[in-house]
Amino acid sequence: MTRPSLIVFQDAASMVDGPKVWLRTLLYSTAKRGNVIEGMFVRLRRDNVRQTFSFWGCGERNELVRGSGLYVDQSGVALNHHFSLSGDSYRFEFAPGDYVVEIFALLVGRRGPLPLTQIALHLTEEHAKALKNVEDMIHFDLTPESGGYAAYVRRRPERLASG
16 A cells, blocks of 8 residues: 555544545555455554544545455555444544554455554644534645645535535
8 A cells, every 4th residue: 555645534423424534545466466355444543542444435536435345456546445433333533632543454365454554643633623513624635745744624525416
């Protein structure tokens, strides 16, 4: 997995799927025949809090599907990956502080999850307050010069009217 170019925290309290972490990355395989990913999940760690976002969806903006059976070859697959809490998880709140984002894949034929990467991020008090507004998200953009992530508040785009 390449370092994600974008990681987003979204506290979608009024949405059905609740808080969400999503990211944009390229998954690739070093195996000649490739690999099949049957599942992915994200674990967030902050102080003594650990929360697993186990519901995985992938795809592009208007073509998001539940993740399952994604074939990844040597040339790779670049997609958005969305992670939400499962239906039986307790309510999670993004609080200010230092986070470690751990990303795991479940590969067909492999016992146990494969750790892909872990990334350190900092959520400021201002950003945590912004996440209380369902329309705001926190974007962490990879900055090539520093190799770190720059955070900023971004308002969700207007939803297209159905009709």
